[in-house]
Amino acid sequence: MAPKLETDLANQLIDVRRNLHREPELSYEEFRTTAKLREWLTEAEIRILDLPLATGLIAEIGHAEGPVVAIRCDIDALPIEEQTGLPFASEISGKMHACGHDFHTAVILGAALLLKERESELPGKVRVLFQPAEETGHGAESVLASGGLKDVAAIFGLHNSPELPTGTFGTRSGALTAGVDRFEITVKGVGAHAATPENGVDAIVTAAQIITMLQTVVSRQSTALEPVVLSVTRINGGFTWNVLPEKVELEGTVRTYNEEIRRSIPERMTRIIEGIAAAAGAEAELHWYPGPAATINHAEWADFTKEVAAETGYEVRDIPPQMGGEDFSFYLQQIPGAFVNIGAGPAYPLHHPQFDVDEAAIEPAARYFASLAERALEKLQAKA
Ligand SMILES: [Zn+2]
Numbered sequence: 270m271a272p273k274l275e276t277d278l279a280n281q282l283i284d285v286r287r288n289l290h291r292e293p294e295l296s297y298e299e300f301r302t303t304a305k306l307r308e309w310l311t312e313a314e315i316r317i318l319d320l321p322l323a324t325g326l327i328a329e330i331g332h333a334e335g336p337v338v339a340i341r342c343d344i345d346a347l348p349i350e351e352q353t354g355l356p357f358a359s360e361i362s363g364k365m366h367a368c369g370h371d372f373h374t375a376v377i378l379g380a381a382l383l384l385k386e387r388e389s390e391l392p393g394k395v396r397v398l399f400q401p402a403e404e405t406g407h408g409a410e411s412v413l414a415s416g417g418l419k420d421v422a423a424i425f426g427l428h429n430s431p432e433l434p435t436g437t438f439g440t441r442s443g444a445l446t447a448g449v450d451r452f453e454i455t456v457k458g459v460g461a462h463a464a465t466p467e468n469g470v471d472a473i474v475t476a477a478q479i480i481t482m483l484q485t486v487v488s489r490q491s492t493a494l495e496p497v498v499l500s501v502t503r504i505n506g507g508f509t510w511n512v513l514p515e516k517v518e519l520e521g522t523v524r525t526y527n528e529e530i531r532r533s534i535p536e537r538m539t540r541i542i543e544g545i546a547a548a549a550g551a552e553a554e555l556h557w558y559p560g561p562a563a564t565i566n567h568a569e570w571a572d573f574t575k576e577v578a579a580e581t582g583y584e585v586r587d588i589p590p591q592m593g594g595e596d597f598s599f600y601l602q603q604i605p606g607a608f609v610n611i612g613a614g615p616a617y618p619l620h621h622p623q624f625d626v627d628e629a630a631i632e633p634a635a636r637y638f639a640s641l642a643e644r645a646l647e648k649l650q651a652k653a
Pocket residue numbers: 367368404619620
């Protein structure tokens with residue numbers, strides 16, 4: 270099954286999506302997916318850049334001297350057991366394309382095939398980026414480190430949206446997705462018999478106070494005008510009913526849009542954690558694991574993506590920012606551009622074991638991204 274550009278692009282791209290859907294691969298393990306992409310792109314005579322990427326790849330279309338734009342999709346899947354019952358459901362137990370990155374890959378491959386047909390007319394070059402490891406939040410950093418986006422003047426990416434019906438398109442200027450950071454907290458007390466807590470230092474009561482007090486980072490220490498979410502999502506401590514454990518571990522996440530506020534959070538949390546631990550006679554420590562920053566769309570390019578969407582027949586919506594994360598933010602910190610949502614719903618939410626996309630949304634999105642890339646080249650050319 271080779272997606273050569275024939276009249277029935279829609280069906281070919283659906284085949285591509287199903288092929289990938291059957292054999293999902295987790296972040297940085299996308300070897301088969303990358304091999305298939307190489308095969309399909311090579312068959313279409315699209316050149317693939319020689320880059321130090323173990324998985325994922327960047328292809329390039331166009332010969333002309335002139336501006337370079339990039340269109341990007343992500344290719345990884347999730348450690349989720351699929352429960353859709355689809356005839357092309359995951360054949361790999363415990364892994365699933367539950368975020369629709371198979372949809373994204375089919376769309377961007379379709380755009381590449383369409384752009385290849387117009388290669389001689391393109392007033393510049395289009396880099397077509399199939400990015401690994403979006404779900405870990407760090408794949409974009411490997412791509413940037415590979416040097417494959419050198420000279421790119423504008424970059425565009427997509428996510429399918431189960432909330433938007435097929436035929437609709439959503440984006441906004443400014444923050445679209447949140448900064449996503451992860452934390453772990455270790456609370457160390459002194460173990461004791463449950464009947465005689467005075468002989469120990471109760472790590473559980475201390476952890477409970479820390480959890481409660483951490484909410485004041487949001488409710489009392491951050492302005493109500495800038496959204497912050499702090500969620501403790503895991504508590505580990507204790508083995509049985511009559512022993513106070515020595516240690517409790519907590520884990521969670523903080524979501525923000527404002528970079529200044531984001532940077533102030535670890536210090537605020539540390540103050541609370543260490544203060545409460547000291548009051549209890551315990552010790553506590555915060556481990557902070559920074560993820561992607563907020564995805565901040567550049568206003569000019571966000572408006573441009575909407576303009577092209579309206580021309581291509583989409584119903585265009587301004588969507589509110591989302592508290593989820595997206596590592597496309599790493600590109601937008603260095604390259605102007607915009608991230609957009611393509612309606613492929615209604616469906617179960619992203620990461621749900623019954624998540625699915627409307628395949629009818631694939632081909633129009635491929636045509637959209639081909640137009641968007643070409644139109645962006647023209648716009649940049651006119652500016653130069
Ligand atoms: Zn996801």
